[in-house]
Amino acid sequence: MKTLKELAERRAAAVAAKKLLLKKFETAPKPSDPDMVAKSAEREAVAAARETRRVERERSVQEERDRQIVEAAAVARAASAQADALEAEAKNRIARVATDNAERKTERDRRYAARKAKQR
Template sequence: MKHLNEFADRRKAAAEAKQLLLKKFEKAPKPTDPEMQAKRAEREAIAAARAARQAERERIKQEERDRKLAEAAAVSEAAEAAAKALQAESSNRIARVIADEAERKAERDRRYAARKARQR
C-alpha cells in the first residue's frame, strides 16, 4: 500500500502543478488588453523604423555603387581619349617622318641631277 500512496501523492502534485500553470496563463495579459496592444504598436513602430533605416542604407549603398560606376566610366572614357590622342600623335609623328624622308630624298635627287647636269 505504501507504493500506492506514493503514486497518488505524485498524481496529486502533478495535478496541482497543472492547476498553477493554468492560473498563471489565466493571469497573463490577453492580446486585447490595452497594455498588450500598446506593446504591439510599439514593436510595430520599431519594426517600421528599422525597415526605414534599412531602406535608407540600401539607397545610400546604391547611390555609392552608381557613383563608383560613373567614376569608372569617366576614367575609362578619359583613358580611351588619351589612347586615341596618343595614337593620333603617333600617326602624326609617323606622317612627319615619312614627309621628312621624302623631302630628304627629293633634295638628294635634286643634288644628284644638278651634279650630272654639270658633268655634261
C-alpha cells in the same frame, strides 16, 4: 516498483502544476488589454523604423555602387581618350618622319640631277 503513495503524490503534484499553469494563463493580460495594445503598437513602430533604416541603407549602398560605376566609366573614357591622343601623336610623328624623308630624298635627287647636268 514504487508505492501507491508515491504515485498518488506524483499525480497530485502534476495536477497542482497544471492548475498553476492554468491560473497563470488566466491572469495573463489579454490581447485587447490597453497595455498589450500599447506594447504591440510600440513593437510595430520599432519594426517599421527598422524597415525604414534597412531600406535607407540599401538605397545608400545602391547609390554608392552607381557612383562607383559612373566614376569607373569616367576613368575608362579618360584612359581611352589618352590612348587615342597618344596614338594620334604617334601617327603624326610617323607622318612627319615620312614627309621629312621624302623631302630629303627629293632634295638629294635634285642635287644629283643638277650635278649630272653640270657634267654633261
